[in-house]
Amino acid sequence: MTADAASPRFVHGADAAWTDLGGGVSRQILGYDAALMMVRVRFESGAVGALHHHPHRQATLVESGRFQVQVGHEARVLVAGDGFFAAPDVEHGVVALEAGVLVDVFAPAREDFLNRDG
Amino acid sequence: MTADAASPRFVHGADAAWTDLGGGVSRQILGYDAALMMVRVRFESGAVGALHHHPHRQATLVESGRFQVQVGHEARVLVAGDGFFAAPDVEHGVVALEAGVLVDVFAPAREDFLNRDG
Numbered sequence: 001m002t003a004d005a006a007s008p009r010f011v012h013g014a015d016a017a018w019t020d021l022g023g024g025v026s027r028q029i030l031g032y033d034a035a036l037m038m039v040r041v042r043f044e045s046g047a048v049g050a051l052h053h054h055p056h057r058q059a060t061l062v063e064s065g066r067f068q069v070q071v072g073h074e075a076r077v078l079v080a081g082d083g084f085f086a087a088p089d090v091e092h093g094v095v096a097l098e099a100g101v102l103v104d105v106f107a108p109a110r111e112d113f114l115n116r117d118g
Numbered sequence: 119m120t121a122d123a124a125s126p127r128f129v130h131g132a133d134a135a136w137t138d139l140g141g142g143v144s145r146q147i148l149g150y151d152a153a154l155m156m157v158r159v160r161f162e163s164g165a166v167g168a169l170h171h172h173p174h175r176q177a178t179l180v181e182s183g184r185f186q187v188q189v190g191h192e193a194r195v196l197v198a199g200d201g202f203f204a205a206p207d208v209e210h211g212v213v214a215l216e217a218g219v220l221v222d223v224f225a226p227a228r229e230d231f232l233n234r235d236g
Contacts, residue, residue: 006205007203008203009189009190009192009202009203009204010189010192010194010200010201010202011197011200011201011202011203012196012199012200012201013199013200013201027187030175030177030179030201030203031178031201031202031203032128032177032203033175033203033205035175035197035225036177036223036224036225037177038177038178038179038201038203038223040179040199047152054199057151057153057154059148059149059150059154059156059223060149060156061148061156061158061221064226067142069128071128071163072127073178074127074128076128078128078130080131081130081131081132081158082128082129082130082131083128083129083131083148083149083156084127084128084129084149085124085125085126085127085129085148085149085150085151085156086127087124087151097161098193103179103221105154105156105177105223106154107153112125
């Protein structure tokens with residue numbers, strides 16, 4: 001991704017590709033530029049987003065479903081309308097207790113997603 | 119907001135305050151640090167987010183409802199699952215054709231929101 005790469009101004013969810021990440025998890029990229037990226041991540045019931053960390057800060061909203069979420073050494077069950085924030089390099093992960101969707105945003109953008117999904 | 123200000127790691131939507139912005143629009147701040155902020159904005163039917171611009175880049179997801187959205191000189195009707203991206207200083211605005219909620223994210227964070235809502 002070059003420094004001036006960016007999504008179109010408008011993204012229609014029905015038209016945007018979903019990338020199958022395996023294990024009942026898939027991801028759709030919405031708006032982004034080099035400094036900010038918004039994605040939706042769909043989880044089947046029981047699917048796992050394994051504990052991981054990255055230098056990008058991340059804010060997440062639970063759009064639907066019910067998730068066991070760990071951030072650092074703290075864990076909570078989150079439902080629609082709840083969210084979490086993972087500071088840079090702070091470990092985080094989720095387990096979908098029910099099928100659902102997370103809205104994840106990253107600053108800066110996840111170039112690795114563009115290379116994999118794009 | 120100081121450079122190291124940040125939200126709690128977990129925000130429960132049922133507990134987070136809504137700030138009445140007038141005109142049928144209210145806003146709830148979710149996760150943030152100085153570089154990234156996620157908010158939800160609720161619109162009554164017919165409510166308007168007037169055209170404006172700011173140096174922060176913005177990505178938005180329509181969580182629910184139906185919105186007429188203008189970004190730059192381009193306008194679209196967006197529904198749940200659709201999104202838009204406004205580059206820094208690009209004018210944008212919305213009209214809620216039906217009541218609904220937008221998920222707005224900003225990089226860097228909107229310090230003005232913290233000063234007003236916090």
